[in-house]
Amino acid sequence: MPAVSLSDIIEFVRGRYDGPRDVMIDGVLPLSEATERHISFLSNPKYAPQIETTNAIAILVSNDLPGDSPRWIRVADPYYAMATTVARFFASRPQPRGISPHASIAQSAKLGSNVAIGAFVSIGENVVIGDNVVIYPNVTIEDGAEIGEKTILYPNVSIYYGCKIGRRCILHSGVVIGSDGYGFATDANGYHHKIPQVGIVRIEDEVELGAGTTVDRAALGETVIGEGTKVDNLVQIGHNVRIGKRCLLVAQVGIAGSTTLGDHVQVGGQSGFAGHLKIGDRARIYSKSAVFDDVPEGVWVRGIPAVNQRDYVRQQRILQQRDKNK
Amino acid sequence: MPAVSLSDIIEFVRGRYDGPRDVMIDGVLPLSEATERHISFLSNPKYAPQIETTNAIAILVSNDLPGDSPRWIRVADPYYAMATTVARFFASRPQPRGISPHASIAQSAKLGSNVAIGAFVSIGENVVIGDNVVIYPNVTIEDGAEIGEKTILYPNVSIYYGCKIGRRCILHSGVVIGSDGYGFATDANGYHHKIPQVGIVRIEDEVELGAGTTVDRAALGETVIGEGTKVDNLVQIGHNVRIGKRCLLVAQVGIAGSTTLGDHVQVGGQSGFAGHLKIGDRARIYSKSAVFDDVPEGVWVRGIPAVNQRDYVRQQRILQQRDKNK
Amino acid sequence: MPAVSLSDIIEFVRGRYDGPRDVMIDGVLPLSEATERHISFLSNPKYAPQIETTNAIAILVSNDLPGDSPRWIRVADPYYAMATTVARFFASRPQPRGISPHASIAQSAKLGSNVAIGAFVSIGENVVIGDNVVIYPNVTIEDGAEIGEKTILYPNVSIYYGCKIGRRCILHSGVVIGSDGYGFATDANGYHHKIPQVGIVRIEDEVELGAGTTVDRAALGETVIGEGTKVDNLVQIGHNVRIGKRCLLVAQVGIAGSTTLGDHVQVGGQSGFAGHLKIGDRARIYSKSAVFDDVPEGVWVRGIPAVNQRDYVRQQRILQQRDKNK
Numbered sequence: 002m003p004a005v006s007l008s009d010i011i012e013f014v015r016g017r018y019d020g021p022r023d024v025m026i027d028g029v030l031p032l033s034e035a036t037e038r039h040i041s042f043l044s045n046p047k048y049a050p051q052i053e054t055t056n057a058i059a060i061l062v063s064n065d066l067p068g069d070s071p072r073w074i075r076v077a078d079p080y081y082a083m084a085t086t087v088a089r090f091f092a093s094r095p096q097p098r099g100i101s102p103h104a105s106i107a108q109s110a111k112l113g114s115n116v117a118i119g120a121f122v123s124i125g126e127n128v129v130i131g132d133n134v135v136i137y138p139n140v141t142i143e144d145g146a147e148i149g150e151k152t153i154l155y156p157n158v159s160i161y162y163g164c165k166i167g168r169r170c171i172l173h174s175g176v177v178i179g180s181d182g183y184g185f186a187t188d189a190n191g192y193h194h195k196i197p198q199v200g201i202v203r204i205e206d207e208v209e210l211g212a213g214t215t216v217d218r219a220a221l222g223e224t225v226i227g228e229g230t231k232v233d234n235l236v237q238i239g240h241n242v243r244i245g246k247r248c249l250l251v252a253q254v255g256i257a258g259s260t261t262l263g264d265h266v267q268v269g270g271q272s273g274f275a276g277h278l279k280i281g282d283r284a285r286i287y288s289k290s291a292v293f294d295d296v297p298e299g300v301w302v303r304g305i306p307a308v309n310q311r312d313y314v315r316q317q318r319i320l321q322q323r324d325k326n327k
Numbered sequence: 328m329p330a331v332s333l334s335d336i337i338e339f340v341r342g343r344y345d346g347p348r349d350v351m352i353d354g355v356l357p358l359s360e361a362t363e364r365h366i367s368f369l370s371n372p373k374y375a376p377q378i379e380t381t382n383a384i385a386i387l388v389s390n391d392l393p394g395d396s397p398r399w400i401r402v403a404d405p406y407y408a409m410a411t412t413v414a415r416f417f418a419s420r421p422q423p424r425g426i427s428p429h430a431s432i433a434q435s436a437k438l439g440s441n442v443a444i445g446a447f448v449s450i451g452e453n454v455v456i457g458d459n460v461v462i463y464p465n466v467t468i469e470d471g472a473e474i475g476e477k478t479i480l481y482p483n484v485s486i487y488y489g490c491k492i493g494r495r496c497i498l499h500s501g502v503v504i505g506s507d508g509y510g511f512a513t514d515a516n517g518y519h520h521k522i523p524q525v526g527i528v529r530i531e532d533e534v535e536l537g538a539g540t541t542v543d544r545a546a547l548g549e550t551v552i553g554e555g556t557k558v559d560n561l562v563q564i565g566h567n568v569r570i571g572k573r574c575l576l577v578a579q580v581g582i583a584g585s586t587t588l589g590d591h592v593q594v595g596g597q598s599g600f601a602g603h604l605k606i607g608d609r610a611r612i613y614s615k616s617a618v619f620d621d622v623p624e625g626v627w628v629r630g631i632p633a634v635n636q637r638d639y640v641r642q643q644r645i646l647q648q649r650d651k652n653k
Numbered sequence: 654m655p656a657v658s659l660s661d662i663i664e665f666v667r668g669r670y671d672g673p674r675d676v677m678i679d680g681v682l683p684l685s686e687a688t689e690r691h692i693s694f695l696s697n698p699k700y701a702p703q704i705e706t707t708n709a710i711a712i713l714v715s716n717d718l719p720g721d722s723p724r725w726i727r728v729a730d731p732y733y734a735m736a737t738t739v740a741r742f743f744a745s746r747p748q749p750r751g752i753s754p755h756a757s758i759a760q761s762a763k764l765g766s767n768v769a770i771g772a773f774v775s776i777g778e779n780v781v782i783g784d785n786v787v788i789y790p791n792v793t794i795e796d797g798a799e800i801g802e803k804t805i806l807y808p809n810v811s812i813y814y815g816c817k818i819g820r821r822c823i824l825h826s827g828v829v830i831g832s833d834g835y836g837f838a839t840d841a842n843g844y845h846h847k848i849p850q851v852g853i854v855r856i857e858d859e860v861e862l863g864a865g866t867t868v869d870r871a872a873l874g875e876t877v878i879g880e881g882t883k884v885d886n887l888v889q890i891g892h893n894v895r896i897g898k899r900c901l902l903v904a905q906v907g908i909a910g911s912t913t914l915g916d917h918v919q920v921g922g923q924s925g926f927a928g929h930l931k932i933g934d935r936a937r938i939y940s941k942s943a944v945f946d947d948v949p950e951g952v953w954v955r956g957i958p959a960v961n962q963r964d965y966v967r968q969q970r971i972l973q974q975r976d977k978n979k
Contacts, residue, residue: 028851031893034874047929084838084848087873092849095778095796095814103757103775105429105446105464120757120775121791123429123446123464123482126421138757138775138793139447139809141464141482141500144421155832156775156793156811157465159482159500159538162421171847173832174793174811175867180481180499180538183559183577186410191573191591193557195497195535196410197418199354209847212811212832212867213887215501215538215560221413222360231845233835234867234889235539235907237560237578237596241357247843251835252889253907253925255561255579255596265843270889270907271925271943273579273597273615277373289925289943289957291597291615305615305631305957316646320968431755431772431790449755449772449790449808452747465773467790467808467826470747483791485808485826485864488747506807506825506864509885509903512736517899517917519883521823521861522736523744525680541827541864541886547739548686561865563886563904563922567683581887581905581922599905599923599941603699617923617941631941631957642972 005090007059010040013089014061014082016074024058028091029083032057044080061086096135096153113150131168143179149206161218167206167228175213178202182217182224182240182258196220198240205229211236211252220258227264239276251288263298272307287313331416333385336366339415340408342387342400350384354417355409358383370406387412422461422479439476457494469505475532487544493532493554501539504528508543508550508566508584522546524566531555537562537578546584553590565602577614589624598633613639657742659711662692665741666734668713668726676710680743681735684709696732713738748787748805765802783820795831801858813870819858819880827865830854834869834876834892834910848872850892857881863888863904872910879916891928903940915950924959939965 008022027038032048035041035057042061043052052060052070059072061079076082096117103120106112110124113132120138124130128142131150142148142160149168154160158172161179166172184196200219204226210216211234216224219241226238227246237255238244244256245264254268257276262268266280269288274280281298291305303313334348353364358374361367361383368387369378378386378396385398387405402408422443429446432438436450439458446464450456454468457476468474468486475494480486484498487505492498510522526545530552536542537560542550545567552564553572563581564570570582571590580594583602588594592606595614600606607624617631629639660674679690684700687693687709694713695704704712704722711724713731728734748769755772758764762776765784772790776782780794783802794800794812801820806812810824813831818824836848852871856878862868863886868876871893878890879898889907890896896908897916906920909928914920918932921940926932933950943957955965 028873030874045929081838083873084846087849087851092851094851101757105427119793121447121465121773137795139465139483139773139791139811141445143463143482155813156795157483157501157791157809157827157829159465161481161500171833174813174829175483175501175539175809175827175865177483177500177538177560180560181497181535183537183557185557185575186407192555193573193575194410197413199413199418209833211835212829212869213501213539213561213827213865213889217538217560221354221409222356229844231835231837234829234832234869235561235865235887237539239578247845249837249845251909252891253579253905257577257596270909271597271923275614277371288927319646320971431753447773447791465791465809467771469789469808483809483827485791487807487826501809501827501865503809503826503864503886506886507823507861509863509883511883511901512733518881519899519901520736523739525739525744525746539827539865539887543864543886547680547735548682561887563865565904579905583903583922597923601940603697645972 004038007040010086010090011074014074014076014086016061016076016082017064018059018074020059020071026058029087030057032060040074040086042079042083044083097137101138107144119156125162137174146179155212161202164202164204164218166204167208169207170204171209173210173212173214173234176210177215178204179218180215182220184220184240184258200224200241202226205246208232214238217242217258233270245282330364333366336412336416337400340387340400340402340412342402342408343390344385344400346385346397352384355413356383358386366400366412368405368409370409423463427464433470445482451488463500472505481538487528490528490530490544492530493534495533496530497535499536499538499540499560502536503541504530505544506541508546510546510566510584526550526567528552531572534558540564543568543584559596571608656690659692662738662742663726666713666726666728666738668728668734669716670711670726672711672723678710681739682709684712692726692738694731694735696735749789753790759796771808777814789826798831807864813854816854816856816870818856819860821859822856823861825862825864825866825886828862829867830856831870832867834872836872836892836910852876852893854878857898860884866890869894869910885922897934 004025030039032041032051032055040059041057062073097119100118101120104122106124107126109126110128117135123141125144129147133151135153137156140158143162145163147165152170155174164179181198185193200222202224205228207229214236216238217240225243229247232250233252239258241259243261248266251270253271255273260278262280263282265283268286272290274292279295283299284296285301287303290307292307330351356365358377358381366385367383388399423445426444427446430448432450433452436454443461449467451470455473459477461479463482466484469488471489473491478496481500490505507524511519526548528550531554533555540562542564543566551569555573558576559578565584567585570588574592577596579597581599586604588606589608591609594612598616600618605621609625610622611627613629616633618633656677682691684693684703684707692711693709714725749771752770753772756770756774758776759778762780769787775793777796781799785803787805789808792810795814797815799817804822807826816831833850837845852874854876857880859881866888868890869892877895881899884902885904891910893911895913900918903922905923907925912930914932915934917935920938924942926944931947935951936948937953939955942959944959
């Protein structure tokens with residue numbers, strides 16, 4: 002990454018700054034890791050003591066921060082200023098270019114323009130790949146799947162037949178889309194007979210799926226992840242689940258079959274949902290919870306089993322009060 | 328998938344039906360997604376209101392369902408009728424055919440008849456592949472492993488050396504069989520020395536393993552998954568675990584080393600087991616539980632730590648009663 | 654594996670043994686699985702009854718074990734004696750040799766001496782591979798990554814650009830190193846904008862990572878796993894997490910962004926940590942816990958939310974006493 006002048010950065014973030022601007026910057030780093038070739042930022046007040054000790058040449062801080070220092074670059078939102086500075090000056094990433102001679106691409110597959118395909122990528126019959134898609138090595142895309150324009154598939158992603166991925170999505174390594182849902186009919190002798198899973202997964206635009214996340218195909222119809230939803234690593238999404246738009250699902254969450262999440266739902270890490278539930282828009286589920294009932298719109302729940310925040314606090318207070326009585 | 332006449336479907340499920348039969352059907356879909364080119368079904372009473380509003384041309388319902396409609400196809404078990412209809416008419420799936428010129432197969436490997444091997448599959452020395460096995464792209468099978476007839480390995484599966492997979496098994500994408508168990512001896516200075524993991528994994532017939540599930544090889548001897556057991560996604564099975572026949576393990580379950588599960592055990596999602604436990608036949612573990620003690624045959628347990636159902640209900644009642652007193 | 658004389662094993666472990674030594678041994682197996690061609694061992698007292706019923710020709714037991722038998726080989730530490738015997742005589746493992754003609758290796762990559770690279774391995778520009786590294790099939794290493802000497806990468810591992818793996822590390826199948834951290838800035842309309850993740854992952858020497866474990870790259874700077882730390886399967890390590898030296902993390906643990914673990918920390922399976930926490934040296938977290946606060950050096954915690962052991966025991970006692978009152 003080429004160095005950038007501090008002057009250019011300050012102009013870009015429209016910051017107030019009284020120190021020397023005629024220095025070159027190699028990047029942005031956390032306060033504890035920055036050297037005099039880096040700028041840093043203060044967003045989480047937990048790290049405030051480090052603005053004295055950091056080696057950073059300059060620090061993005063809030064307009065409201067009490068005190069003063071020639072190193073401070075005052076901006077409205079230091080976190081936003083950091084993120085946009087990184088994106089503008091320091092975020093280039095190496096990618097595959099062109100189509101590797103080591104890829105296996107079915108003749109019936111349709112590739113858009115400017116597609117990049119890495120080594121050992123397997124693309125099945127009648128697959129449709131949009132313009133500017135980037136596919137890293139060792140990805141498998143089975144027959145009939147569709148990948149929207151500008152989507153990125155990192156190494157070792159698996160996409161089963163017929164599944165549809167939207168535009169500008171990011172699927173990290175190890176993601177599995179369209180594996181069979183967990184559906185069995187058990188007979189009187191306890192043998193489990195497989196229910197065919199003949200639906201698909203449909204992922205809308207601008208969805209990001211973290212490493213190792215798995216999304217099962219519908220038994221019938223579709224498993225859906227809505228536009229702009231962001232999913233962390235090692236999350237399990239069961240068959241016929243429908244997730245709304247712009248939800249956040251943190252790592253290791255599990256959602257059992259046919260449960261529906263509305264829009265803007267937020268789910269903390271390691272939480273789980275039973276099947277066939279309806280979770281309303283803007284509901285929030287605290288981390289490490291287990292949701293066994295529907296959650297109405299806008300309600301926050303927590304615990305195992307999950308209850309509303311007020312009941313949760315009461316239960317905790319009781320356990321702690323009784324401790325004191327001992 | 329070619330369309331099928333409704334008449335053929337009704338005859339196949341032996342249904343009672345008074346509507347017009349001379350129409351073509353494209354498939355089976357849930358009530359909320361079906362069009363007039365689909366049939367649907369009512370099994371979970373939660374969805375009963377949708378039998379009025381669905382666009383399905385015909386609906387599989389129970390012989391016992393009160394009321395009447397010319398759209399209803401009455402059968403003994405609508406779920407079973409749906410599953411068999413899908414399997415009979417609508418479940419064909421594209422698969423690799425023949426042996427890809429882009430596979431790498433050791434000369435000493437033995438392949439059965441009618442084996443299908445996709446691109447970029449690596450098969451090591453002395454591997455034995457049974458008749459009619461299907462291996463999707465980017466699978467790795469290390470030296471000496473054995474795959475039983477009619478087993479299906481989806482993309483990006485990894486099978487370590489010497490492990491044995493039975494007949495008619497299904498391993499979904501990202502499954503790892505035979506990785507080293509978590510075994511270390513810690514010395515007085517806190518250094519962890521690796522205990523060699525020289526056993527294998529043996530998976531019996533008709534086992535299905537969900538996407539991203541990992542099964543560690545035994546330290547010594549075998550890690551075993553019994554015949555007909557079905558495992559969901561992202562489950563972790565430790566070294567020397569022995570799982571009986573026809574168990575059900577839902578997503579994100581974890582089983583620590585040397586724990587034994589009997590036959591017909593059912594484990595809800597996100598539950599965990601400590602090591603060296605004995606779980607009896609037909610035991611049931613509710614989802615999100617943590618099992619730290621043996622569970623006798625036929626007993627149901629729940630909670631963290633898991634207790635029997637009666638004690639669990641008591642604990643919950645106490646917490647809620649005290650809430651009301653406040 | 655060739656057979657070994659019992660005499661050689663007894664000499665190697667410096668055991669006291671009065672039975673016949675002139676027999677050949679095929680390996681070491683658990684008491685319940687051993688035949689007269691195997692030796693076994695007694696370490697966990699839970700299995701003591703099996704030393705009567707085992708078919709093993711000889712059994713490693715502690716110098717202190719009461720009783721006597723001509724089959725017993727008395728040693729100071731039977732578990733250690735078992736592990737070293739296996740490592741010395743029975744632990745050879747097949748590995749790729751040389752460089753597969755089916756690998757894709759960028760011309761700018763630098764390979765050390767005696768490197769083994771399996772089929773369908775993709776190695777990007779400017780990658781540096783140390784001496785004696787072993788890379789199994791279907792691994793992808795993106796541009797600029799570095800792999801230290803004697804490290805082993807099992808099938809289907811993915812290493813993103815610029816990440817650094819130390820010496821003598823073991824990464825099991827499906828491990829993902831350097832996927833993007835979960836970082837988004839949400840605007841007033843609820844759209845989540847990606848924060849560029851431009852840091853790296855740095856893994857120090859002698860780290861082992863279990864199958865399917867994911868380690869996210871830092872937003873800025875480094876995500877670090879310290880020397881000699883051992884991580885089990887399906888663990889999620891968030892961006893900018895720093896894990897100290899010689900920690901143990903059991904399966905399915907999750908650590909949210911920027912949390913720091915000291916040295917010698919032990920974390921039980923399925924536990925989780927909120928972000929931005931500080932966990933002191935030698936802290937211990939019991940399995941299935943949720944840590945929402947800092948944990949001081951040497952403290953043991955448990956529960957959801959995690960509290961110290963004394964408070965945890967109190968809470969449990971209260972729930973159980975009240976049960977009896979009913």
